[in-house]
Amino acid sequence: MTKNGPIALAFHTLFIIFILAPLVVVCLVAFTSKGYLSLPTDGFSLRWFRAILDNPDFIDAFWLSIYIGLASATIALGLSVPASLAVARYRFPGRGGLTAFFLSPLMVPHIVLGVSFLRFLTAIGWNGTFIGLVLCHVIIIMPYSLRLVLASVTGMDRSAETAAISLGASSWVTFRRITLPLILPGIAGGWVLAFITSFDELTMTIFVASPSTTTLPVRMFQHITETIDPLISSLSAVIIFITVIFMLLLDRLYGLDKILVGQGR
Amino acid sequence: MAEDTARSRILPPYLLSAPALLLYLGLFMAPLVMTLMLSFNSFDFYKGILPGFGFGNYLEVVTDEYFHEVFLRTFGISLAVTLLCALLGTPEAYILHRMRNPWKSLFMLAILGPLLISVVVRTLGWALLIGDSGVLNEALLGAGLIDEPIHLIFTTTGVIIALVHVLIPFMVLSVWASLQKLDPAVEQAGLSLGASQFTVLRRIVVPQVMPGILSGCLIVFALTASAFATPAILGGRRIKVVATTAYDEYLNTLNWPLGAAIAVLLLIANVIIIATYNKVIEKKYAQAFQ
Numbered sequence: 316m317t318k319n320g321p322i323a324l325a326f327h328t329l330f331i332i333f334i335l336a337p338l339v340v341v342c343l344v345a346f347t348s349k350g351y352l353s354l355p356t357d358g359f360s361l362r363w364f365r366a367i368l369d370n371p372d373f374i375d376a377f378w379l380s381i382y383i384g385l386a387s388a389t390i391a392l393g394l395s396v397p398a399s400l401a402v403a404r405y406r407f408p409g410r411g412g413l414t415a416f417f418l419s420p421l422m423v424p425h426i427v428l429g430v431s432f433l434r435f436l437t438a439i440g441w442n443g444t445f446i447g448l449v450l451c452h453v454i455i456i457m458p459y460s461l462r463l464v465l466a467s468v469t470g471m472d473r474s475a476e477t478a479a480i481s482l483g484a485s486s487w488v489t490f491r492r493i494t495l496p497l498i499l500p501g502i503a504g505g506w507v508l509a510f511i512t513s514f515d516e517l518t519m520t521i522f523v524a525s526p527s528t529t530t531l532p533v534r535m536f537q538h539i540t541e542t543i544d545p546l547i548s549s550l551s552a553v554i555i556f557i558t559v560i561f562m563l564l565l566d567r568l569y570g571l572d573k574i575l576v577g578q579g580r
Numbered sequence: 581m582a583e584d585t586a587r588s589r590i591l592p593p594y595l596l597s598a599p600a601l602l603l604y605l606g607l608f609m610a611p612l613v614m615t616l617m618l619s620f621n622s623f624d625f626y627k628g629i630l631p632g633f634g635f636g637n638y639l640e641v642v643t644d645e646y647f648h649e650v651f652l653r654t655f656g657i658s659l660a661v662t663l664l665c666a667l668l669g670t671p672e673a674y675i676l677h678r679m680r681n682p683w684k685s686l687f688m689l690a691i692l693g694p695l696l697i698s699v700v701v702r703t704l705g706w707a708l709l710i711g712d713s714g715v716l717n718e719a720l721l722g723a724g725l726i727d728e729p730i731h732l733i734f735t736t737t738g739v740i741i742a743l744v745h746v747l748i749p750f751m752v753l754s755v756w757a758s759l760q761k762l763d764p765a766v767e768q769a770g771l772s773l774g775a776s777q778f779t780v781l782r783r784i785v786v787p788q789v790m791p792g793i794l795s796g797c798l799i800v801f802a803l804t805a806s807a808f809a810t811p812a813i814l815g816g817r818r819i820k821v822v823a824t825t826a827y828d829e830y831l832n833t834l835n836w837p838l839g840a841a842i843a844v845l846l847l848i849a850n851v852i853i854i855a856t857y858n859k860v861i862e863k864k865y866a867q868a869f870q
Contacts, residue, residue: 319678320777327675327687330668334691337705337745340715344708352708354715394600401596413597420608424806424850426823427843430830431611434618434840454608457600515698518808518823522830535700539813543707551701558697562689571692572753 338555345552347545363549373550376534380514383445383530387452388460388509392502394453395461400494403468414465418458428455429522436523443525451523452513459512460505463569467501504569511561612847619840629836637841647825647842654821657736657811658804661743665800668744669751670793674785676752677759688756695749699809706742707733707813734816742810747803751796758792759785791861798857802850822846 319327340354347353348360367373401407402414420428432451433442441447475497479489495502517532524533531554538547565571619637622630641647676687694702709716710732717729732738762785770780786793808823815824822842829839 319675323671323675323678326671330672331687331690333745334694334748337702337709337742338694338697340708341701341705352711352713394603397596398600401593405593407593410593413601416604417597417600422851422854423612424802424823424846426806426808426826427612427615427847430826430836430839430843431615432607433830434614434836435607435611438614450603450607453603457604461600511696515696517698517700521827532698532700535698535704536809536813539700539704539707543704543711547704548708551698551704554701555697559693562693562696565696566689572688572756 341548342552342555344545345549347548349545352543352545352548363545364553366546367550367553370546372529373531373534376529376531379445379528380531383449383452384510384513386449387456387513388506390449391453391456391460391509392464392506395457395464395505396498396502399461399464399468403465417461420454421458425455425516425518429519432519433522442523443528445528448520448523448528448530451519452516455516455519456509456512460509463505463508464498464501467498471497500568504565507561507565507568511558511565615840616844618837619844621837623835623837628834637838638845640838641841641845650820650822650825653736653819654805654823657740657743657821658801660740661747661804662797662801664740664744665748665751666793666797669748669796670755670786670789672748673752673755673759673789673792674781676756677762691752692749694745699746700813702746703742703810703813706738706745706810710738710741710814733814734818736815736819739811739814739819742814743804743807746807746810747800750799750803751793754796754799755789755792758789762788794857794861798854798861802853805853806846806850 343354344352345363346355346359346361348355348358348362398417402410402417428451432447436442436444436447436451471494475493476489479493480486484492515532516530517536520530521533521536524530529537535547535550562571618629620633620635622632622634622636624630641651672691676684676691679687708714710730711717712729712731712733714733716732717726720726721729732741766784767780770784771777775783806823807821808827811819811821812824812827815821820828823846826839826842826846829835829842833839
């Protein structure tokens with residue numbers, strides 16, 4: 316394999332600057348000591364981080380997003396594991412169609428899901444409720460978690476299972492003691508990816524959130540469309556920080572490139 | 581397999597997938613069908629949504645100049661973003677492919693990581709960078725390179741730049757995945773037979789990663805066409821795209837049937853793009869996957 320030439324490396328440097336510049340700028344502006352948007356030229360200040368704490372609606376929105384993420388990721392995984400086992404282990408009529416159907420929310424733009432969920436939840440009187448939001452998030456994150464769990468079920472070595480069953484273990488014990496530990500990396504990776512996807516979701520949620528169930532991305536979007544101030548920068552810096560921790564976790568668990576291949580389809 | 585037949589009596593596949601299937605039918609198919617039906621209803625500013633069946637909303641979208649402009653603009657932005665992503669993302673994926681660890685994994689993390697960061701945050705970064713008194717303009721003015729700030733925010737160019745940033749990781753990822761299948765020996769053979777680096781790229785590398793480039797284009801195009809947050813924040817009130825128009829109809833004008841018609845058209849366009857592209861890729865590169 317030949318090495319990258321100087322032109323290639325120059326292109327690469329510019330590319331990386333392009334990718335990181337907006338995120339770096341957000342983090343820098345967050346540390347400004349001024350009352351308006353500016354780079355922290357005369358010393359770093361934490362005043363805008365303290366200001367987050369004085370805005371309870373951001374804090375509430377943050378916790379709501381966390382709860383929705385926890386609930387929807389857990390439900391999505393609870394549904395993905397049996398569905399993956401069914402699709403990966405059995406040959407039955409409609410198997411291919413079922414897999415495609417489970418992955419199909421990826422093909423529907425979030426804006427379309429948003430208007431559809433709004434119509435549906437209004438019809439059944441669940442609009443703006445916590446349970447309604449969680450279930451809508453489950454539909455959006457299911458394909459991501461399903462794909463990771465499916466990959467780990469398909470790639471699993473089944474000889475340990477065969478051994479357990481031949482030694483007289485019941486199918487439930489085999490599942491709990493053999494299968495589950497073996498596919499745990501896929502489940503964990505799927506859960507973290509599902510959680511982040513739910514935590515970041517804006518376009519669909521903006522339709523079904525009510526003033527009392529406003530998630531963090533929706534609250535931030537509403538704030539940005541009215542005014543852009545250092546407060547929103549410091550909040551974004553906190554989110555970048557949290558996401559980077561999750562990202563490193565995912566990378567350790569599963570490898571970021573493997574998780575993201577085909578995402579968004 | 582023996583254990584499968586034994587187990588299938590206890591846990592048949594239909595039973596295992598039933599919970600997910602029920603949720604999908606109730607909360608995914610039903611809302612989509614309801615939206616389709618809603619798009620045939622009509623709307624009155626005083627009486628609200630009127631039941632009935634008609635193609636009035638679709639007719640309005642097809643005949644109204646305003647919607648022509650919105651759909652054409654969305655298409656143009658999607659095309660520009662897709663081309664830019666392909667032109668910038670493909671060489672970057674190749675450069676990454678030729679790097680060694682730890683640099684390779686480090687830069688991979690830097691490029692893919694932003695995908696997990698909220699689009700709102702990434703778009704905010706661009707608003708801070710390209711605003712009229714943003715970082716970019718301040719720096720250029722300070723360096724004396726320009727006399728007046730470059731106006732990018734609330735322009736189509738600004739929206740395109742930010743969307744390229746948001747979506748280019750998908751392109752890099754897609755091309756990078758197909759580069760993994762590339763046999764380095766073929767490149768070496770080309771070079772040792774006297775081909776220039778450029779010829780090797782053009783005749784050996786690019787044709788082999790074409791499926792990756794095309795599927796990357798497909799993802800980027802589909803996601804740009806339905807992008808909401810970035811055009812809403814950086815496009816302001818003037819640069820309307822399909823997604824922001826549907827949003828306006830739903831939450832500002834409250835004309836849900838018209839918004840539903842726009843959403844249905846967007847969904848149909850999305851499905852058609854994905855289906856045709858898949859077909860073209862399958863047909864053209866059928867031998868490559870064997």
